[in-house]
Amino acid sequence: RVTKMSQLHVRVVTPLGVYKEFDTPIINIQTEDGNQGVLANHMPLVTMLKIGTMTSIEDGVRETYAVSGGLFYFRENLAEILTDSIENKKDIDLARAENAKRRAEERLKSNDPNIDFKRAELALKKALNRIEVKNLK
Numbered sequence: 001r002v003t004k005m006s007q008l009h010v011r012v013v014t015p016l017g018v019y020k021e022f023d024t025p026i027i028n029i030q031t032e033d034g035n036q037g038v039l040a041n042h043m044p045l046v047t048m049l050k051i052g053t054m055t056s057i058e059d060g061v062r063e064t065y066a067v068s069g070g071l072f073y074f075r076e077n078l079a080e081i082l083t084d085s086i087e088n089k090k091d092i093d094l095a096r097a098e099n100a101k102r103r104a105e106e107r108l109k110s111n112d113p114n115i116d117f118k119r120a121e122l123a124l125k126k127a128l129n130r131i132e133v134k135n136l137k
Helices: 094-109 117-135
Strands: 008-014 017-024 026-031 034-039 045-058 061-075 078-082 086-088
Touching: 017 045, 026 061, 045 117, 061 117, 094 117
Parallel strands: 008 078
Antiparallel strands: 008 017, 026 034, 026 045, 045 061, 061 078, 061 086
8 A cells, every 4th residue: 555655845935035835755955964854754953054955856756956055944844944045956057057156266266355255155156056956967
């Protein structure tokens, strides 16, 4: 007898508002402490997300996202992700990501004292993550 896997509800919120809500049997996240899979009825969890990949199963299809870090909060089968930006692999514009990478690298190489190097490094990490997610098989 096949039983439907328990589901958890995911709500992804960016500064622009709710990006997406969906139900999934599992969500895989990259935290500051390593990769983690969260299933329904997982113990409560609050953790920092690193710039990386998030995957889930939505309507039977594996979906992959580039996440720019943030906060993951899980309690009573509700997973909330608060992030500056998230992009589905299907929606990533590779040329745009490569241009962002090039711009960030140029800023990091310049000796311009007005350059915010921390911000340029962050932009580079985000661009590299988007390129990596887009190129995942």
